[in-house]
Amino acid sequence: MTSVGVSTSKLQPSGAGASVGSADPRALLSPTNIAMGLLLLAGFAAFFYDWFLRQHRWSSTSEDWSHAYIVPLVSGYLIFRRRHEIARLAPTVFWPGLLPLLVGVACYYLFTLANYEGVHLFQGLSLVLCVAGVSMLLLGPRMFAYLAIPIGYLALGITLPDRFMILITFQLQLLASQGAWVLLNLIGLNVDLAGNTLTIITSQGVEVPLNVAEACSGMRMVIAFLALGIAVAFLSCSLWWQRFALILLAAPVALLTNVVRVASLGVASLWNPDLATGDAHMLIGILWLLPAFLAYMGIVWALKQIVREPEADGAKIT
Numbered sequence: 001m002t003s004v005g006v007s008t009s010k011l012q013p014s015g016a017g018a019s020v021g022s023a024d025p026r027a028l029l030s031p032t033n034i035a036m037g038l039l040l041l042a043g044f045a046a047f048f049y050d051w052f053l054r055q056h057r058w059s060s061t062s063e064d065w066s067h068a069y070i071v072p073l074v075s076g077y078l079i080f081r082r083r084h085e086i087a088r089l090a091p092t093v094f095w096p097g098l099l100p101l102l103v104g105v106a107c108y109y110l111f112t113l114a115n116y117e118g119v120h121l122f123q124g125l126s127l128v129l130c131v132a133g134v135s136m137l138l139l140g141p142r143m144f145a146y147l148a149i150p151i152g153y154l155a156l157g158i159t160l161p162d163r164f165m166i167l168i169t170f171q172l173q174l175l176a177s178q179g180a181w182v183l184l185n186l187i188g189l190n191v192d193l194a195g196n197t198l199t200i201i202t203s204q205g206v207e208v209p210l211n212v213a214e215a216c217s218g219m220r221m222v223i224a225f226l227a228l229g230i231a232v233a234f235l236s237c238s239l240w241w242q243r244f245a246l247i248l249l250a251a252p253v254a255l256l257t258n259v260v261r262v263a264s265l266g267v268a269s270l271w272n273p274d275l276a277t278g279d280a281h282m283l284i285g286i287l288w289l290l291p292a293f294l295a296y297m298g299i300v301w302a303l304k305q306i307v308r309e310p311e312a313d314g315a316k317i318t
Helices: 031-047 049-061 063-069 071-081 083-087 095-113 119-139 141-157 162-186 219-236 240-271 278-287 289-306
Strands: 190-194 197-201 207-211
Touching (some): 031 049, 049 063, 049 119, 063 071, 063 219, 071 083, 071 219, 083 141, 095 119, 119 141, 141 219, 162 240, 219 289, 240 278
Antiparallel strands (some): 190 197, 197 207
């Protein structure tokens, strides 16, 4: 008895972006590919040098954007997870990719010439568009399909204009103050609220003021949780509705955690007012990140329990 076999090479699609029949990611790390990658990286660094320099200054001086350095690492990991699927595809030149590349370059120059506060944001978005255009041009649409989300994720590391940040931060200050006022009254404390200032009145009639400053607005936590939520959504969930729900819930979880954090600072200030300022204030804020993260991962677990995906059957041929 002889076995009948079918050559898998005959089953591979042909044309642009066709499978090369190999899932070894090391095939992409040839000396030629590495050299091209380094040249592209050097070209981007030289062309966008001014933007990178200002981005570094703002990210290193503003605590709200300290997560910006982690964003490229997350994008790289998203690509690394799909390395075997990417390795099966042959990179091909896709000339329509020139369009987003040229648009990105033109927009970068346009926003560079413009003199207004939001120029850095739009320059950064132009940079991301250029990365997308180069990837589509040199790798082809099928390989770009695996890179689109990691490339888009890079936009989460771009700093927002100060005017926008101040406007949003002030609203978050009021929200944190009002939420903490409700929570502190619910646990039995006598608290007055005036703007973003809480005044806790003790049983002895002593007034303990608590000012909800910009550092307590929760803006830093909201921005970080949005970046975390999008990463977790694509790393832990495969259904789009689950991903969408996780992204929508990231900001509410961060805001609720900040309200509890401000309320806990108010309670701590009854024992020692210094606990609501300085290093103690920062330490309490950091400690609340752990339960916030655990609560968010609990939401991930709950969403995955609502609809269970059927386990892949390795013996089934589709």
